[in-house]
Amino acid sequence: MTETTHATETEGAAPKLTMRDRHRIMTRESIMAAALEAFGERGYVAVTIDDIVRRAGIGRATFYLHFDSKAAVLRELRNTRMTVWSQQDAPRGGTSGRPSIRAFFEKVVDFYTSAPQLYMALHQARAADPDFAAAHRATMEANVEEWIRNDAMPGATEAQIRLAIAMMYTMVDSFMHLWLVDGWPVEREAAIEAMTDALHATMR
Template identity: 85%
Template sequence: MTGTAAAAPKLTMRDRHRLLTRDHILTAGLAAFAERGYVAVTVDDIARRAGIGRATFYLHFDGKAAVLRELRNTAMAVWSQQDAPRGGPSGRPSIRAFFEKVVDFYTSAPQLYTALHQARAADPEFAAAHRATMEADVGEWIEVGAMPGATEAQIRLSVAMMYTMVDAFMHLWLIDGWPLDREAAIEAMTDALHATMR
């Protein structure tokens, strides 16, 4: 074995153009959601901002919800299983680190949080996808033993608490503009979730 990695296949000009167009759509979508809100934005708004036609938009996405899902997934792609909170007596530091990362993520991209929140409230399909993500988290926590000795019902409660607290605090900060101390909020969420994950 020589130790050299296999060379990645070169992208064709067409592939690069397709990726660039997709990136323009995502950028346009985020700008449109930030300016007008998820509910008011149409596919035509996003396509116009991206400088493409409606047909080209639909070559890449099946609607504005798909654009928002891709924005969320792309932004969160840097997260790994190691970032997930862990239960048990020594799990508190991992829970705190998780909430720190979540708070920093959403406060650095408030327009993404706002659009996600609006989409869950107004779009049944998007809300169902959000619940599917929560269900996937329950399954993942069971698989990796995030809460040693916990039942599925206990894990489900902890996942629900985690999502609810993040949503409530982010809504207060980013939508209502209610001043909260970052450290105190992270400590409160950590204490509450840690209590359910013991």
Template identity: 60%
Template sequence: MSTTPRLSMRERQRNLTRQSILDASLEAFAERGYFATTVDDIVQRAGIGRATFYLHFDGKATVLRNLRDARMVEWQTQDGFNWGHGQEASVRKFFERMVDFYLEAPILYKTLHEARAADPEFAAEHMRTMEELVVEWSRTKTSATREQLRLSAAMLYSMLDYFMHLWLIQGWEIERERAIDAMSDALLAAMR
């Protein structure tokens, strides 16, 4: 016996329309880039009117946040990742998971990167994410100061962003395992 509630026809149609908007947005971001994409581009691809779009989202930034958040929820529930158990192993596991995250969603990665550069709100959200990481790391058994942890968080995101940009966007051939080892070693050195 299923305990999942059955959706009404109206709810199913709403969910399908919402997913259509998300899919169309990602296609538009891939083709035109975040900055150049307009709501008109999205609604045209989704085959809906502007009013329908605005029933679901208040703009392209909200669509991108929904795409990111859905992917992050999926990512965070995978295999119980935890920073606090074995520093070397947890740092390596983090880089492995982030590389795989970007490989599974390269258009989303590229769009988020563009949005951080073009939209002050996305840049501020990224800074909050980095600060949350510093707080999480400070709860682990580390002798690093808060300043060292902030530097480490900045290094982590800088290394990862640049590595993924070279690899996914520029097409630079880089061996996954060696890159993960190098990024892990550099971050661990900064955290000491």
């Protein structure tokens, strides 16, 4: 009987991690931390697998046990470092939806301003890596399906939902680029209000 199936475990409890499991998790986290540091210093395009493994203190073979490319590391960083959004966090349409839209923009703006290296790496990857750009579009397509399924914009057509989602992504990306890349002095509250007003008008 293995450590993860010991008879004294309570039913439904999470399985215990073996030493090998813990080492694997620590190595994976080390790779992601090294990659984020490298992306922040050199930019996504310039960073190589060798840069990442050197910073992480591992060999290339170990890297490829966990990831098949630097794009895969960046996708994992995006998925694990971003706040887990609940259904309640999604912006809602209709005349009373403005508070939910503002709360959404506040959350996403605060996340990216607290993780500027991640934003910049994601922005660069979408511009330089066709596979990463395709994955980003797939995420947007999933948003369209989710908004339709959850009736996020009551009475809206699919075309109207697509427009709202395009505006949402574009506004966030544009303001983040102004703040984090160009250093343009735009006041946070004013920016959130402007994005909220624009998306609310589209989602009514």
